[in-house]
Amino acid sequence: MWEADKAMDRETLEQALIARHGAENQKKFAAASVGVAGLGGLGSHIAVLLARLGVGRLVLADFDRVDVTNLHRQHYFLPHLGQYKTEALVQQLRQINPWLDYEVHTCKVSADNACTLFRGCQVVCEAFDKAEEKAMLVSTLLAGLPDTTVVAGSGMGGTGSANAIRTQKAMGRLYLCGDGESDIALGQGLMAPRVAVCASHQATMVMRLLLGKSEP
Amino acid sequence: MLQVNGEPLNRTGLNTVRDLLDQKGWKADQVAVELNGTILRREDFSTIRLSDGDKLEVVRFVGGG
Numbered sequence: 206m207w208e209a210d211k212a213m214d215r216e217t218l219e220q221a222l223i224a225r226h227g228a229e230n231q232k233k234f235a236a237a238s239v240g241v242a243g244l245g246g247l248g249s250h251i252a253v254l255l256a257r258l259g260v261g262r263l264v265l266a267d268f269d270r271v272d273v274t275n276l277h278r279q280h281y282f283l284p285h286l287g288q289y290k291t292e293a294l295v296q297q298l299r300q301i302n303p304w305l306d307y308e309v310h311t312c313k314v315s316a317d318n319a320c321t322l323f324r325g326c327q328v329v330c331e332a333f334d335k336a337e338e339k340a341m342l343v344s345t346l347l348a349g350l351p352d353t354t355v356v357a358g359s360g361m362g363g364t365g366s367a368n369a370i371r372t373q374k375a376m377g378r379l380y381l382c383g384d385g386e387s388d389i390a391l392g393q394g395l396m397a398p399r400v401a402v403c404a405s406h407q408a409t410m411v412m413r414l415l416l417g418k419s420e421p
Numbered sequence: 422m423l424q425v426n427g428e429p430l431n432r433t434g435l436n437t438v439r440d441l442l443d444q445k446g447w448k449a450d451q452v453a454v455e456l457n458g459t460i461l462r463r464e465d466f467s468t469i470r471l472s473d474g475d476k477l478e479v480v481r482f483v484g485g486g
Binding site: 332336339340344348376385388 | 450462478481484486
């Protein structure tokens, strides 16, 4: 079993983050609390990016297990097959930064539990698959957590240009990333590069919000 | 008149938020709706009455993630 504290010490890793990100920025990332709802194609990549930033507390929720049909676009490997996504992902995140606070919830996120799960998060990323679930989560969090901003993904299917994917401010506390149109229901598939572009848009907006930048 | 996603819209025949969604062909379970700055719960779409001057933002989601 690989052991983090034998490979690296906390001070050295934190100094490396400060060297690359700047001390002021790193202080804000380290103090932040961010949620990711759904750990599939969007959420697994978002979580990896936020762990690399050194976001102090990550709240990660998903009910599902890693399946062979996930490997084409989600941040999991063959040895993870059958494991809960929460556990498979945190294993990886601990190898990026073992000193962040990872709070995992292996359960289905619903209108009844969403606000309890993500209370205290400055920002929550919506990273579900189905349009109905996306709408449910966004409405529930915006209505129930008045101090939380939501960054959602909508429209990253198919083989269209990466340039069609963008970030926009849709409501006071809602940012929307994606092309807004390419629905999986259209049968055009979901491809790793385009899904990862959308995930990067979401993670970039989170980064900006944590630094006090509200423009998309 | 209503304002929907920044565009003016005649309110004739639109009594509730649900009426607006139906007229636009937007599925109620795939949208988030903000009315005059307040997020609405889905179960209230059919009961909240629309008035002249109301400003609505309707975000529609498509699947994939």
